Amino acid sequence: MAFHHWAKRLLWQGEEKDTFPTEYRMNTRGRLAALTSSADLAEAGFQTLSDRRSTARFGVLSMPGLAAWRSLNASGLDYPERCLMGAYRKQA
Numbered sequence: 001m002a003f004h005h006w007a008k009r010l011l012w013q014g015e016e017k018d019t020f021p022t023e024y025r026m027n028t029r030g031r032l033a034a035l036t037s038s039a040d041l042a043e044a045g046f047q048t049l050s051d052r053r054s055t056a057r058f059g060v061l062s063m064p065g066l067a068a069w070r071s072l073n074a075s076g077l078d079y080p081e082r083c084l085m086g087a088y089r090k091q092a
Contacts, residue, residue: 029046029084041089045086046085050081
């Protein structure tokens with residue numbers, strides 16, 4: 001957690017009290033599928049979204065960050081920081 005506190009303070013000027021460990025462990029598509037299927041939910045859609053907020057705050061890093069995102073995207077690779085977006089529906 002020490003790294004998380006340091007990074008959040010540097011990148012977003014966050015406070016240590018606002019950085020906490022992930023408890024739910026629902027941060028992969030596979031884990032979400034396991035949890036939602038046990039709740040009788042079916043995946044209706046799923047997408048990963050690149051999250052460039054880490055470098056966007058720093059003008060000098062914004063352009064290299066965008067270039068890295070474009071290069072990875074063109075190569076079919078995911079940007080290292082991603083958000084998960086899933087939609088689930090109750091099974092009939």
